[in-house]
Amino acid sequence: MNVLIKYATIIDSKSDFHNQTVDILIEKGIITEIALIVKNTKDYKEISLDNLHVSQGWFDSSVSFGEPGYEERETILNGLKTAAHSGFTAVALNANSNPVIASYADISLVKAKAQNHAVSLYPIGALTKNGLGENMAELYDMSQAGAVAFYDYQKPIENPNLMKIALQYASNFDGLILSFPQESRISRSGVMNEHISSTRLGLNGNPTLAEELQIARDLFLLEYTGGKLHIPTISSGKSVELIREAKKKKLDVTCSVAIHNLFFTDEALETFNSNFKVLPPIRTNSDIKDLIEGIKDGTIDMVTSDHNPIDIEHKKVEFDHAKYGTIGLESAFGALQTLFSVKKTVEILTKGKERFGVESTSISIGEKANLSLFNPKETYTFSKKHIISTSKNAIFEGSELKGTVYGVVANNKMILK
Missing domain, CATH: 3.20.20.140 (Metal-dependent hydrolases)
Known part of the structure; x- marks a missing residue:
């Protein structure tokens, strides 16, 4: 999996790029470049999402x-x-x-x-x-x-x-x-x-x-x-x-x-x-x-x-x-x-x-990409439309929540909503 994540704010205290908004280049599941601007020279798929944040x-x-x-x-x-x-x-x-x-x-x-x-x-x-x-x-x-x-x-x-x-x-x-x-x-x-x-x-x-x-x-x-x-x-x-x-x-x-x-x-x-x-x-x-x-x-x-x-x-x-x-x-x-x-x-x-016994990797060049992608600011009322599970027994149904998730990048795969 090759992908270029654009304009992402990194939340990872173990990373040199903590609290910085950068581009993240991932090639074959490995983070190969992190910089203010990364050029997409190989025409990889680009991910650009509203107020995108990433963490471990x-x-x-x-x-x-x-x-x-x-x-x-x-x-x-x-x-x-x-x-x-x-x-x-x-x-x-x-x-x-x-x-x-x-x-x-x-x-x-x-x-x-x-x-x-x-x-x-x-x-x-x-x-x-x-x-x-x-x-x-x-x-x-x-x-x-x-x-x-x-x-x-x-x-x-x-x-x-x-x-x-x-x-x-x-x-x-x-x-x-x-x-x-x-x-x-x-x-x-x-x-x-x-x-x-x-x-x-x-x-x-x-x-x-x-x-x-x-x-x-x-x-x-x-x-x-x-x-x-x-x-x-x-x-x-x-x-x-x-x-x-x-x-x-x-x-x-x-x-x-x-x-x-x-x-x-x-x-x-x-x-x-x-x-x-x-x-x-x-x-x-x-x-x-x-x-x-x-x-x-x-x-x-x-x-x-x-x-x-x-x-x-x-x-x-x-x-x-x-x-x-x-x-x-x-x-x-x-x-x-x-x-x-x-x-x-x-x-x-x-x-x-x-x-x-779960592997933990920081958001750093040379590390496996194991990332959660999210927007921490959006607020909404949790309802059945937010439920992906087969069962619908949600204690938080009707509650006001803050922050939405876009998906993950891990194990050389990407899953986004």
Whole structure:
């Protein structure tokens, strides 16, 4: 792929051209020239877009595509298309398919389906056999096939000894263990945050205590084992505090937060809109403030869309019976930009790569072109016309967002809207 990108403002603190508006020449997928003006002597395709900005390619540490087994929700191919149009050049795929991704063959299958695409797919293998939380899956075999981490998506590991053994075993090959932060015997049948709103709405509550107890347990186990732990999608201020203290102890722990948990409070459930039924549940303003502070001070290592397509038959039902989850790739950039500067937003969207073994390249001459293309200034109301996913369960539908994405250049390919 040969292309000349014109008049692009580079947002990349690792590049010598950071904050400069330049032309970028890409030949056979490699950046060969960056200058104020690059002449198109070889008549390559030119890209010239309104208020064009480019950054290192973005990474999402938690996406679900459904395939195999739930193709009506999302196929891998359409999921990767959605990611590309949303500015992501790499995604970590959860194992919550049917069957779950829990073997060497399963990892090989999903990797094969994503071959030769602009977006790189990094599979997460199930932590336990069939995702049942009882016996440890074939972690080493999956790592040999290309699994970057191990996680039973949104399923807490109830047995602490199983988590201890997993952390110890995976440390033999530098494996990353993910543990969903929820003590299920506390959360029980809660479908929203346990607070004033849950009482008023007559819905069973899921308290922050359930999250915090599980995190505290896992941090004690981590301190004992010396393993490598990632805690996905935390949602409470106390959780931030616990992880902050663990990092002061030099424990090898990272964490993420879902973008929607930075925006919406439990009061949004007044209309019983099942798009707001997510796990962990959306909490309170106080939690949001603490989560944002955790991002700013580095306690929270990455932000994820936690993209989870759910078909209409399982979402447009009575709130108690609706499945948890929202799509989020398409709205991720515009949502983050309503909270942070463009520089901070890009920093957030490019963090987490090293933790998940994703290659990171700066926008520099001689480097592979791995770029996200966007306009940070355009504002709009997010609606169904902005949705590329097969499923339409978007928590951000109707929200005012800032910043649009043009597409990506990566893996010697270009995908633009």
